[in-house]
Amino acid sequence: MPQISQLAATYSSQIFWMLLFFGFIFFVIGRGMVPKVMATVEVRDKQIASDLAAAEAARAAANAEEEAWRSQANAQRAEAQAVIAKAKQEAAKASEISLAEANSRIDVRLNEAEARIGEARAQALKDIEALAAEAAGDIVLRLAGVKVDAKAAAAAAKEALNA
Amino acid sequence: MAAEQAKVDPMHQFTIEPMFGTDHWSIAGYNIAFTNSALWMAITVVALLVFVAGGNKRQLVPGRWQMAVESLTGFIDNLLAANVGPAGKKYVPYIFSLFSFILFANLLGLVPLALIPGLHPFTPTSHFTATGVLAILSFSIVLIVGFWRHGFHFFSLFVPHGTPIWLLWLIPFIELISFLVRPFSLALRLFVAMMAGHVLLEVLSSFVIDSSNSGLLWGTVVGIPSFVLMVAISALELLVAGIQAYVFALLTSLYLNDAENLH
Numbered sequence: 001m002p003q004i005s006q007l008a009a010t011y012s013s014q015i016f017w018m019l020l021f022f023g024f025i026f027f028v029i030g031r032g033m034v035p036k037v038m039a040t041v042e043v044r045d046k047q048i049a050s051d052l053a054a055a056e057a058a059r060a061a062a063n064a065e066e067e068a069w070r071s072q073a074n075a076q077r078a079e080a081q082a083v084i085a086k087a088k089q090e091a092a093k094a095s096e097i098s099l100a101e102a103n104s105r106i107d108v109r110l111n112e113a114e115a116r117i118g119e120a121r122a123q124a125l126k127d128i129e130a131l132a133a134e135a136a137g138d139i140v141l142r143l144a145g146v147k148v149d150a151k152a153a154a155a156a157a158k159e160a161l162n163a
Numbered sequence: 164m165a166a167e168q169a170k171v172d173p174m175h176q177f178t179i180e181p182m183f184g185t186d187h188w189s190i191a192g193y194n195i196a197f198t199n200s201a202l203w204m205a206i207t208v209v210a211l212l213v214f215v216a217g218g219n220k221r222q223l224v225p226g227r228w229q230m231a232v233e234s235l236t237g238f239i240d241n242l243l244a245a246n247v248g249p250a251g252k253k254y255v256p257y258i259f260s261l262f263s264f265i266l267f268a269n270l271l272g273l274v275p276l277a278l279i280p281g282l283h284p285f286t287p288t289s290h291f292t293a294t295g296v297l298a299i300l301s302f303s304i305v306l307i308v309g310f311w312r313h314g315f316h317f318f319s320l321f322v323p324h325g326t327p328i329w330l331l332w333l334i335p336f337i338e339l340i341s342f343l344v345r346p347f348s349l350a351l352r353l354f355v356a357m358m359a360g361h362v363l364l365e366v367l368s369s370f371v372i373d374s375s376n377s378g379l380l381w382g383t384v385v386g387i388p389s390f391v392l393m394v395a396i397s398a399l400e401l402l403v404a405g406i407q408a409y410v411f412a413l414l415t416s417l418y419l420n421d422a423e424n425l426h
Contacts, residue, residue, distance in 0.1 A: 003290050003354070006179050009194070013200075014200060016195040017205075018293045021207070022204075022264060024208055026256060029211060033219050037219055038255070040221045
């Protein structure tokens with residue numbers, strides 16, 4: 001086993017070179033380069049974290065913007081609906097009023113017309129009665145040679161007409 | 164043992180061969196010759212340096228390479244965050260160095276360089292002289308941090324929560340032993356795991372060579388199954404290389420947790 005048989009001859013050289021080379025690794029690589037490598041990793045991690053935070057903030061801002069836009073749109077829509085409803089209501093009221101007006105005008109004219117018709121009818125009836133009485137008197141005179149009293153003729157005619 | 168009679172010596176791969184500086188390189192009388200072990204440590208350092216430098220482009224959108232390096236540092240960071248908590252952040256360079264050095268050394272030791280004559284890979288982590296340095300470093304850091312932060316109160320580590328009073332004479336003693344064993348277990352676990360895998364591969368390869376040499380029959384009956392087993396164990400060794408590096412880093416971070424967040 002050379003590790004033991006050569007121990008006396010080589011231990012000083014082994015220890016010396018081990019310390020030298022391990023010391024070189026520790027001071028040059030371990031303390032010189034490794035902190036730089038780790039600092040790079042740290043910088044990158046920080047960069048990623050800040051980028052993520054910025055993206056998150058941008059997302060939140062976009063969400064808020066959208067929310068604001070949506071509520072504004074909703075408000076505007078509600079306003080428009082209200083305007084439309086009001087206009088509808090006004091239009092309905094106006095048409096109702098004008099309809100009522102027209103109705104009443106028509107009613108007045110109808111009443112007038114009915115009154116006129118009734119008058120005309122009454123007049124015509126009276127004329128017919130008079131004519132009928134006269135005609136009846138004439139007929140009686142010609143047929144029977146009896147002079148009928150005008151009053152009696154009129155009453156008879158009225159009775160006949162109304163029967 | 165059959166392996167000892169074979170032409171393939173499974174232990175030879177762990178031999179440390181001085182390359183240069185054998186005679187005159189020394190500090191205070193201690194020889195510090197540049198060996199093949201030191202060479203492979205250097206190769207590990209270069210590979211790790213290239214790997215981490217290639218991923219250190221600091222781009223906001225990482226490429227594949229940068230992603231690989233960042234996952235490695237992130238892995239260590241998570242390990243410490245999970246085991247030590249926020250206080251573990253400052254140990255990332257040390258645990259990263261530990262984990263990636265052991266991982267790269269383990270993996271480089273498995274590179275089939277022996278296919279090229281005259282070359283063979285060497286695994287520094289298969290020597291307890293090397294793993295021991297790392298284990299003692301980890302243990303010393305735990306001791307220093309523990310006493311620095313908690314002073315003598317750090318000794319309360321040896322009295323876990325809920326210790327019955329009538330056991331107070333025994334538990335601290337057991338805890339002290341388990342605490343003192345830590346550096347040895349750290350160093351030996353890694354060294355043994357690496358050595359065992361390499362020895363196993365070498366023994367199996369000697370089976371393949373010897374059985375093929377003794378004829379078609381034995382080559383078919385023994386050699387082919389051994390070879391298939393070698394392929395499977397090579398895959399297992401890749402896994403072990405990662406697991407051992409992870410275990411070393413994990414245990415060190417658990418020990419650091421004791422020192423940082425004394426119960």
